[in-house]
Amino acid sequence: MKLSTLVTASVLALAAAPVVAADKTINIAGFGASSGVVGIFGQNSGAAMAAAVEKINAEGGVTLADGSKAMLATEFYDDRCNAEEGISVLRRIASTDALVAVGPTCSNVAEPLFGILQAKVDDAGDTGLQFPVFTDVAIKGGLAGISEWVFRNTPSEATMYDNLFAWIRETHPDAKTIYGGVEEDFAHSRFTWYSVMKTAAEAHGFEVVGEAQWLLNDTNFSNQARGMRRAEPDVVAISAHPFTTCGMLREMDRQRIEPKVLVGLTSSSSLETLTGCANEAEGIIIPTSFAPVNDEAKAAAAAVEAKGGQLDLHSASAWENIMILKDVIEAAGIEGTAESLEEDRRKIRDGLATLTEAPGLLGANKRMPDGEAVKPYVFVNAESGNWEVLHNPGS
Known part of the structure; x- marks a missing residue:
C-alpha cells in the first residue's frame, strides 16, 4: 500500500471528528554521533530534525486518532559513534515517551544496535526490544534485515x-x-x-x-x-x-x-x-541523494541552515524521516496518550512496514520489502568551492 492510500483512508475516517486545541505532544527522538571526528553528521541530523519539526508545528502539527491536534517535539542524543553507547542510548530512549527514534549516524553502531531489537514481529520467543527505529545516516547496505523494527531512508x-x-x-x-x-x-x-x-x-x-x-x-x-x-x-x-x-x-x-x-x-x-x-x-x-536542485530542497536547506546545520545526503534523510513520520502518524491513527504508547509504537512500526514509497526532497523514495530504500540521486563534483550537479541519471 502506498502512503497516499493510507493517508486518504485516515482523512476519510476523521472527516466528521471534532478538532480541538493542540494540547498533546508527540516526541520523536534522534540519536547518533554529535561529537568526535564524525560528530558533524549527528549535528546536521539534529538540526534537520529540529527544522522539520518546526515547519510541521507551524503548519498546525499532526492530527491524532480522535481528530485532535498535537505538536511534535524532538531531542537528539549523542552516542559518540560508539556501539555500546548507542545501545545504551536507544534503551534510554525506549524508556521515555518517545514514539520512534531516528538514527543512528554510524554503521558500526547500527549493526549491533539493531541486534538488540526483536528480530521478527510477534515472535513470542524473542525478548528483543520492541521499538521502531528509522535510520537516516548509517548507510552500510543490508542492515534493515536484522530486525523488523528497523526501517531505513538511506540511499542504495x-x-x-x-x-x-x-x-x-x-x-x-x-x-x-x-x-x-x-x-x-x-x-x-x-x-x-x-x-x-x-x-x-x-x-x-x-x-x-x-x-x-x-x-x-x-x-x-x-x-x-x-x-x-x-x-x-x-x-x-x-x-x-x-x-x-x-x-x-x-x-x-x-x-x-x-x-x-x-x-x-x-x-x-x-x-x-x-x-x-x-x-x-x-x-x-x-x-x-541530495542536492538543492528544486524549490522544496532549497527551502529545506535554508531551514536547516537557520538551525545551525547543513543539509547533505544524510541530514536530508533526517528531514525526510520527520516528514514521513508525520504522514504515518496521521494515517496510522496514533492516540498520543501515555496509556497508548506501546500500541502507538507498534502502529508506527506497522505503518512504516506498509509503505511502498514516500515523498523525498529529490522525488519519490521507494520502500523495499526488507526495510531498505531506493532514492533518486545525482552525481556531483567539487567545482570552485561548491558542489555542482554533474549528471542526473534520472533525467
Missing part, C-alpha cells in the same frame, strides 16, 4: 556506484585502471570500497591495480600516496569520510598524483570536505 550505494562507474566508462573510455583508498576501521568506508566501489568498478571493466588503507584518526598519508603514485592509476576512488579524505587529497597533491578521474565516498559530498580541502578536492565526483 550499490545502485549509485554501479551507475557511476558505468557513466565513467562511457565518458572516459581511455580510463582503464583504478586504485582504491579506504578508511579501514570505519564500517561504512570499508564496506563501500570492498563490496560496492571495487565490485562496481570491476563489473564495468576497470582493472584494480592496488589499494591503500588508513584509519579514521590518521593524519599522515605519505606511504599510501607513494603506493598510489607507483601504480599510476587512471581512476582513484577514496572511500573515506571528509577528515581523512582531505588528508589523502592533500598528500596526493603534494606528491603530484593526478588521476584522470577522482571518485569519493557518498558521505564526503558535504560542506566539511569543501571547508577542509576545496582546492585539492576540485573535480572529485560523488553520487548523492
